[in-house]
Amino acid sequence: MSEAPHLTFDLDAPGMSTGHVIVPRGADCEALSLPVFSLNKGEGPLILITGGCHGNELEGPIVARRLVEWLPKAQTCGRVIILPVLNPLAVQAWSRNTPIDGLNLNRVFPGRADGSVTERIADAVSRQLLPMADTVFDLHSFGPTWDFLPASTTHPIADADLMAKTIRMAEAFKLPMTLVWECHDTPGMFDILVQNQGKVFVCAEFGGGTVGSEALLIYEAGVRNALIALGLVEGKAECPTFRQRKSTQTLETLSSDELKSPARGIFEPRCSVLDEVKQGDLIGILHPMDSLSDRSIVFARLPHPLSAPSDPARMSTPTRGWRSLLDRSNSEDSATRRRRLRRVN
């Protein structure tokens, strides 16, 4: 019934070319045309940059569009394919998941050609764009309800060589934090598909809350730094300034570091992301809404100040509970220091 996913242009053409990847229509919606920008400057690394996987994380699409502006002049070799918006249906709805089928695009990779629209998007990207790439940068953010800092992230990878390459790539962004983030059995993630093909995948998490112009400069600098490290762009990588500091550190968080709110209430943060705290420090107070004086104290950093028992309260401040996967680094040139892997399988 439906056509196969395909590209409307020659991805191998030299120089800058633009077109669409077509996600075929299905029973649930018409075909989608996703704008694609291809910059082919010959031999070199092959990079796929995607944004807009989740529709309420708009930093990625904006940074991707900004890349399209300056990269054609700056790129000296290799190939970069930019897909600013993976999921236009979710972006149009400003929702994490696709409204039509309720699916999270980052849980359905590699997708299905005969599936619902989210699965068809994953299938089209997996088959039409991913094969040409050896490295993928997927530009996410924590969305409007989380307080987070500009970070490049990866999950633990069983293949130690690929893990080391991935961490080096993530650190090359030189964002305030490089985070190795344990997640248990989350099938269908884009990174798992890419890593299973032996490729490097870095998930950029470009902050949270509202989208600001100063923050966008940091995010853009992160991607530029990574492209410089890959040799695609000339220049000197520099740590962007975040909260008056030029620093970067590599941290690991485990699922067991997550704290859940013990009750419903209004969470009052008493420290900020990146503050160093130790066990027992007060990092926030949970105010019950229906009491005159009772208060519970929780040692958690919550995504937004209204917490419910079911909300995971992921730690986003370094604590003793976080272990360095690599030696922690705080200086701008630390990325060049030799690092020791501690917890790579």
Place this chain on the structure above:
Amino acid sequence: MSEAPHLTFDLDAPGMSTGHVIVPRGADCEALSLPVFSLNKGEGPLILITGGCHGNELEGPIVARRLVEWLPKAQTCGRVIILPVLNPLAVQAWSRNTPIDGLNLNRVFPGRADGSVTERIADAVSRQLLPMADTVFDLHSFGPTWDFLPASTTHPIADADLMAKTIRMAEAFKLPMTLVWECHDTPGMFDILVQNQGKVFVCAEFGGGTVGSEALLIYEAGVRNALIALGLVEGKAECPTFRQRKSTQTLETLSSDELKSPARGIFEPRCSVLDEVKQGDLIGILHPMDSLSDRSIVFARLPHPLSAPSDPARMSTPTRGWRSLLDRSNSEDSATRRRRLRRVN
């Protein structure tokens, strides 16, 4: 059928007393008990401080709770009544309006005893707490989807004397911005009810986006400054530091300053709130989601980066289109300077 709204304690008792204001039950829900904190230190100004009018603006309830902590020791005279959460139903749902009847509490004042639950809340507050106050601070914020700065705001008031008193009170917060905000015919607002009684009403708009610990310190300092100006608390009022600056300015915005997005798209801000821009400066770019190269340029600062034609894009950067109601001031001690009213009816 239902009892009348009432207090569970003696609001006139000296010192600190706590209890509830009871919002009677109705056909739509059971009675509500709203915690109230009363600090009676004798003669002096009579202040009512409220938060949580809109359920997704949690800065107010948090600051109100913090006041309850330190005010009993700091307050030297007068009376302060604190109602941290006006609308617990909306706060529990983390929604602007009350889920049960869909109403915006700040559009139904003075409320109705036989109305739906939002109207009954307004009625209880209007009748049980407002009569004792000569000044009201209602602690709002711009919620999670707006980028805004800590500000004290008022709307234009027909009574010139009350307008001048209100602006002086708003400026006493010494927040980065005091904003006189034109709004057309918005019946049922809390401030209109209070001002019609000849009382001073300041609406604090405590920023937007996620709730952070550093921002909370600024908001709390704003309320402390106002209480110092009223003589209720001893100490020296100080401009809090916001983005490395200690400054305050009084600005006016008109309804005609609002810009609406000309099309759906992803808004990329190119300047920040408080940046000074002039007519024609680029303050943002609207990226269409379905185009390869077309772009519209809009001179707007949008609430969040996804804009729809129906979204009002209220200017939150000073432009030539904004006129100073008072001489603009940028120094910390400017609040003591004499000011000239320009546009008070």
